[in-house]
Amino acid sequence: MYTSINIRPYQPGEESALYAVHYSAIHLVARRDYTAEQIRAWAPYDTNMCQWANRIRAINPFVAELAGELVGYADLQSSGYIDHFFVSGKHPGQGIGTRLMQHLFQEAKARGITELTSNVSRTAQPLFEGFGFEVVEQHLPERRGVVIPNALMRWSLPLDIAPEHDAPRAEQPGQRLAPTPEPFDTPNGAHMHWFLLALKKYATFSGRARRSEYWYFVLFYLLIFFALSVIDGIMGSFSAASGMGFLGGLLTLGLLLPSIAVGVRRLHDTGRSGWWLLLAFIPIVGAIVLLVFFAQDSAAGDNAHGPSPKNSFA
Known part of the structure; x- marks a missing residue:
């Protein structure tokens, strides 16, 4: 475009x-x-x-x-x-x-x-x-x-x-x-600003989040999680059974709410209800459907969840 x-x-x-x-x-x-x-x-x-x-x-x-x-x-x-x-x-x-x-x-x-x-x-x-x-x-x-x-x-x-x-x-x-x-x-x-923006909206479930905000949040989340997992491995606090260690667990717990919130806002941006996030509980198929939704561009113009984050002016 x-x-x-x-x-x-x-x-x-x-x-x-x-x-x-x-x-x-x-x-x-x-x-x-x-x-x-x-x-x-x-x-x-x-x-x-x-x-x-x-x-x-x-x-x-x-x-x-x-x-x-x-x-x-x-x-x-x-x-x-x-x-x-x-x-x-x-x-x-x-x-x-x-x-x-x-x-x-x-x-x-x-x-x-x-x-x-x-x-x-x-x-x-x-x-x-x-x-x-x-x-x-x-x-x-x-x-x-x-x-x-x-x-x-x-x-x-x-x-x-x-x-x-x-x-x-x-x-x-x-x-x-x-x-x-x-x-x-x-x-x-x-691009780090997108991650910080999602953190500022820690528990904000209203409004819209464009693809950049969602995917950069996911990217930096995974990078930080990987780094902490390495540290957990060095410290001996990594659990192979759970797939994470002590520090990784703290990160996951701390970012659980903003992860859900930015997912809901991303669905809003595509014109969907945040309840579609419940598809995550359906093994494999639910994850695939959500990936498709999250990859879609912003719905044009305003929708029921607010103005398009792509169309603004000073």
């Missing part, structure tokens, strides 16, 4: 098309998290297009194209601040927000930026959290006299895996770096 989404620098003359993206994102998607009054103040019918065009030229964003149509845009300032991040409300659940965020990570890596920040709407926070952003503080900004809550969120690259700064990719004055062809190239260690 991502290969059909083209990310490129904004071009002068596209300001009106980007306002259409901005407007649809707020009026069609954000309305689930904000009142009608807040929506009208945030993206008014009578916006000053001259001021809007100046704002777009100032932030110089990247745009997302799908079949030749502009369907999203986002910017990355030299300070690491993300001012705008919007996905068209007419194209939900197609991975556009994810692809834009991936590109911003690529840009940050190329420029040697180790910290990203943004004032993020309630609607976009699940997407940002999925990429490892954390809430720093809640804000209550006003537009046209109406309070529209958001949160300052921050992502920081761990110091021990910070990129080299002595030879960044060349960038000519007044130009933006060209999109890189790789589908995803986040800084090393970024």
